[in-house]
Amino acid sequence: MKILVTGGAGFIGSNVVDAYIDAGHEVVVVDNLFSGKWENINPDARFYLMDIRADEFMKVLEREKPDVINHHAAQISVPASVEDPRFDTSVNVQGFVNVLECAREAGVKKVIFISSGGAIYGEATEYPTSETYPPQPLSPYAIAKSVSEDYLAFYRHQYGMDYTVLRYANVYGPRQVPHGEAGVVAIFMDRLINRKPCTLYHFEDQPLGMVRDYVFVGDVVKANLKALEAGGGEAFNIGTGVETRTRALFDEIFKAVSSRVDIPGGLAEPATRHARGGDLTQSCLNVSKAEAELGWKPETGLAEGLARTLDWRLAR
Numbered sequence: 001m002k003i004l005v006t007g008g009a010g011f012i013g014s015n016v017v018d019a020y021i022d023a024g025h026e027v028v029v030v031d032n033l034f035s036g037k038w039e040n041i042n043p044d045a046r047f048y049l050m051d052i053r054a055d056e057f058m059k060v061l062e063r064e065k066p067d068v069i070n071h072h073a074a075q076i077s078v079p080a081s082v083e084d085p086r087f088d089t090s091v092n093v094q095g096f097v098n099v100l101e102c103a104r105e106a107g108v109k110k111v112i113f114i115s116s117g118g119a120i121y122g123e124a125t126e127y128p129t130s131e132t133y134p135p136q137p138l139s140p141y142a143i144a145k146s147v148s149e150d151y152l153a154f155y156r157h158q159y160g161m162d163y164t165v166l167r168y169a170n171v172y173g174p175r176q177v178p179h180g181e182a183g184v185v186a187i188f189m190d191r192l193i194n195r196k197p198c199t200l201y202h203f204e205d206q207p208l209g210m211v212r213d214y215v216f217v218g219d220v221v222k223a224n225l226k227a228l229e230a231g232g233g234e235a236f237n238i239g240t241g242v243e244t245r246t247r248a249l250f251d252e253i254f255k256a257v258s259s260r261v262d263i264p265g266g267l268a269e270p271a272t273r274h275a276r277g278g279d280l281t282q283s284c285l286n287v288s289k290a291e292a293e294l295g296w297k298p299e300t301g302l303a304e305g306l307a308r309t310l311d312w313r314l315a316r
């Protein structure tokens with residue numbers, strides 16, 4: 001199969017590209033390197049340094065004729081979307097509509113779209129939250145993800161273009177970046193390795209920090225393999241269903257890093273600061289639909305995933 005991965009130089013997209021190539025697929029990457037990196041780009045993929053908003057994107061599709069587009073490219077920061085909603089919309093809504101229009105014109109059969117289970121449900125009352133819970137986005141980033149899912153339903157209804165939505169929880173692992181939804185893993189790990197103090201963001205009534213669902217990138221990649229063949233017209237939560245407070249995450253990372261690096265004991269107590277704009281108090285995903293319909297389930301626990309992330313980080 002020929003697959004075009006937007007954002008394939010980024011943290012998650014590049015891991016997906018590697019897995020698609022390992023599985024024998026032909027892969028094309030489109031990325032403007034806004035947050036992606038040259039070093040992440042698989043040498044066996046054909047790479048176009050290009051913005052998804054560009055008119056030239058159509059020329060790439062005409063030339064490459066992919067069967068599937070896997071759309072990872074995005075402005076990924078929730079706080080940045082609150083500070084500059086115009087920019088967020090230009091990449092995450094207009095950029096995506098450009099991808100869809102070009103895909104339609106080029107006869108692309110399916111789009112795999114990366115949404116955010118960690119953002120679109122807002123302060124959900126169903127918890128862990130399943131896909132039937134109506135999206136209640138509380139940031140421009142989350143609004144853009146939610147409306148993008150509506151566009152996919154429109155393109156399927158109007159033009160018969162198939163899609164699968166993967167709603168990620170907070171993803172961490174090798175090649176992780178500090179700006180994304182699980183950026184806290186990269187930040188805590190990098191700061192502790194460099195023997196710098198950490199800061200824990202929290203709401204007044206949650207001194208141990210917010211609750212999140214941390215899923216390892218290696219597991220997320222497997223969901224992208226499944227979505228090539230299954231899950232047409234559906235959205236799936238891709239997480240673990242396991243709740244982790246920021247303080248527990250910090251302690252786990254501190255334990256992992258201090259077993260490999262000599263860290264002053266004083267750093268075991270992070271400073272605290274009030275939550276930022278767009279932050280949610282809790283988020284955790286029910287992933288039973290992905291298990292039943294995609295045949296996917298998470299396999300990597302937090303301690304193991306953090307150890308593998310630390311191996312990668314220390315090898316750099």
Ligand SMILES: NC(=O)c1ccc[n+]([C@@H]2O[C@H](COP(=O)([O-])OP(=O)(O)OC[C@H]3O[C@@H](n4cnc5c(N)ncnc54)[C@H](O)[C@@H]3O)[C@@H](O)[C@H]2O)c1
Nearest residue numbers: 007010011012032034035036051052073074171180181182
């Ligand atoms: N990291 C998480 O925890 C998480 C959670 C939920 C959803 N997601 C989604 O997963 C996807 C990948 O995120 P990531 O964490 O790997 O972040 P990332 O920043 O590493 O990846 C995004 C990639 O998109 C590229 N890009 C950005 N704007 C572009 C544009 N206009 N044209 C072309 N390329 C552009 C960047 O250069 C980068 O390579 C995003 O859609 C993000 O919203 C991530």
